[in-house]
Amino acid sequence: MATVLDSLSFIMQNFFLILTGMAFGAILLVVCKLMFDYRQLLTARILSLLLLSAGCYMVQPLVEHIFFLRLLLGIVAMASPALFWMFASTLFRMNESNQNLHLGHYLALGVCVILGTYQCFQSAAELDGSIIHLVSLVVTGTITIFGLLDVLRNWQSDLVECRRFLRLSLSVTCGAFLLFIVVNEFIYGHGEFPAFLNYLNIIVISMFAMSYGYIILVSNSNILMESIHESTPELIKEDTPKPSLADSQWLDKLTNAMEQEFYYRQVDLTIKSLSEHLIIPEHQLRRLINQHLGYRNFNDYLNRYRVRDAAQRLSDPKLVRIPILTIAIESGYASLTTFNKAFKTLKTMTPSEFRRMSGLADSPELTDF
Numbered sequence: 001m002a003t004v005l006d007s008l009s010f011i012m013q014n015f016f017l018i019l020t021g022m023a024f025g026a027i028l029l030v031v032c033k034l035m036f037d038y039r040q041l042l043t044a045r046i047l048s049l050l051l052l053s054a055g056c057y058m059v060q061p062l063v064e065h066i067f068f069l070r071l072l073l074g075i076v077a078m079a080s081p082a083l084f085w086m087f088a089s090t091l092f093r094m095n096e097s098n099q100n101l102h103l104g105h106y107l108a109l110g111v112c113v114i115l116g117t118y119q120c121f122q123s124a125a126e127l128d129g130s131i132i133h134l135v136s137l138v139v140t141g142t143i144t145i146f147g148l149l150d151v152l153r154n155w156q157s158d159l160v161e162c163r164r165f166l167r168l169s170l171s172v173t174c175g176a177f178l179l180f181i182v183v184n185e186f187i188y189g190h191g192e193f194p195a196f197l198n199y200l201n202i203i204v205i206s207m208f209a210m211s212y213g214y215i216i217l218v219s220n221s222n223i224l225m226e227s228i229h230e231s232t233p234e235l236i237k238e239d240t241p242k243p244s245l246a247d248s249q250w251l252d253k254l255t256n257a258m259e260q261e262f263y264y265r266q267v268d269l270t271i272k273s274l275s276e277h278l279i280i281p282e283h284q285l286r287r288l289i290n291q292h293l294g295y296r297n298f299n300d301y302l303n304r305y306r307v308r309d310a311a312q313r314l315s316d317p318k319l320v321r322i323p324i325l326t327i328a329i330e331s332g333y334a335s336l337t338t339f340n341k342a343f344k345t346l347k348t349m350t351p352s353e354f355r356r357m358s359g360l361a362d363s364p365e366l367t368d369f
Helices: 002-037 042-063 067-078 080-092 103-120 131-152 161-188 195-219 223-228 245-259 271-278 282-292 298-314 324-330 336-347 351-360
Strands: none
Touching: 002 042, 002 195, 042 067, 042 080, 042 195, 067 103, 080 103, 080 131, 080 161, 103 131, 131 161, 161 195, 161 282, 245 271, 245 282, 271 282, 282 298, 298 324, 298 336, 298 351, 324 336, 324 351, 336 351
16 A cells, blocks of 8 residues: 555656646746747836746755755745736836836835845744744735736726736736735745645646746737737727728717717716617727727726817816816816826826916916816
8 A cells, every 4th residue: 555655656746747847848938939029028028037936936846955056946936926016017007107117116026035035044944933934924925915906907997808818817827826825835834835735836837837838829929019019099000900880880889979978078987887888798899999999998098088078178268267176077087186197198288287378378267276
């Protein structure tokens, strides 16, 4: 009986060793693809580091007795939460300094590297229950949550299907898995997972690596570029397919709702409520606005109408006594802050400046609030 169990254990260990090698190979292929084709993109470079970090986490247990290699792999693996947050921020924070990182990202990366370095110099027994270990769990968990928040940010208003797919898959695989590891570290201690959890980690990371490897290398090699690329919203691409008869009818309904019914003036209007009003399936409405009108974000689409409407009112001498807040609300905005931000983005000036530059600066009835 013992011989059978030993043989079974040997087979399982070799199976997971082969699985680890296949997953690590897939990671390296994806990284090579990203670096050859998209190295000019910050998001692609961060994704490459994130994938390598996941690979290091898988391989690290295999080199426990080689200190310097374990140190290097441990530091890179520990950077995963910060790299996940950086990747999510550059890919999903639309119209918010898109593809730019801020000081918080670099601080998070630095803290992760420092904690990873410290832990590599300590034994599992020394780390278990220590203050540093608890701080490490809190920090990595918090950073991962920040990344998930960026993944989920603007989910409803995102019109790009491949980017919506990345949101869902990343939140389920990368973000949730990082939190899963943090929870297990808290329950079982640093690196002291039961055998079945170690195997589960290898299976999940392997599936993640090989699935994304297939998508990026075979199925849709341009998915990252399509998700990142930001074309001018009001321009339709030259290769946009000609609308079908059904699409033309839906586009006419959409145009009528916006141009004739002024439906964009509805405060807190969502693509779901608009689709219900037009009796058009939500996914079809997303596709129409994205593919045939050239918009990648529903809020951008609404802002074009709302800001144009507000600008016409702000430059009307008959409405010079109407407060800017009133005009903002009547144009569909729930707050003056949101209105000012959208207006300045499209008109490169504040509503007050626009009103004064419209020939109303000398009016004694001019209202600036």
